[in-house]
Amino acid sequence: MKRGNQDSPRNVKKPKRFEINFLPNMPSGENESSMESKRLEIVEEMKKRHPSSTLxxxxxxxxxxxxxxxxxxxxxxxxxxxxxxxxxxxxxxxxAEFNRITSKNLKQEFFSALDKHTSRFLEVFESKKGTTGKSSRSF
Incomplete structure (x- = not known):
């Protein structure tokens, strides 16, 4: 049974756990020269004052x-x-690149890690309040 469109970015081969040098398959119908031409179009688009984010x-x-x-x-x-x-x-x-590589949302991962360490950050800030010359109530 096939799931969805075969050209979908979701159908990219996923890396195995801890596979650092993972190389995904090329999209169907694409080769290095066609992708190189798209790369050059990206470079040209980025030179514009208002590049097309969709493209x-x-x-x-x-x-x-x-x-x-x-x-x-x-x-x-x-x-x-x-x-x-x-x-x-x-x-x-x-x-988007973080999502392509890890299949995780970068902002969500960052903020959840930040939440996990917030209590320790507050302890550090509280202990350093005398060394900065300011009170801890200013933040």
Missing amino acids: IAQYMDITFSLRRKELVEKEPSVKETLQRWPALFRESQII
Whole structure:
């Protein structure tokens, strides 16, 4: 029994637990040259004053396997990555990339971890109130 559309990002092969260098399959009907042309379109779109977030999100989803392959195999510097994938450093794409890799919501994971450690943060802030010269009531 098939579930949903085969081209859906949800049908990407999931990594095994603790598989760091996971490389997903290319989307059906795509090859490296077609994804490279989409990458170039993303670069051109990002040069615009008001880039289309819909187009960028669509192409970033499609080119995930190419991007992941580059990052795992070539290990480029941040500067090189920024030049090749400028949209990857937008807030919306950071969240989407985290979701593509881990299948978790970045904001939800962050805030739940923050909630878990809040009591310890408050203890640290309370103990440091005399060293900063301000009272703890100012926060």
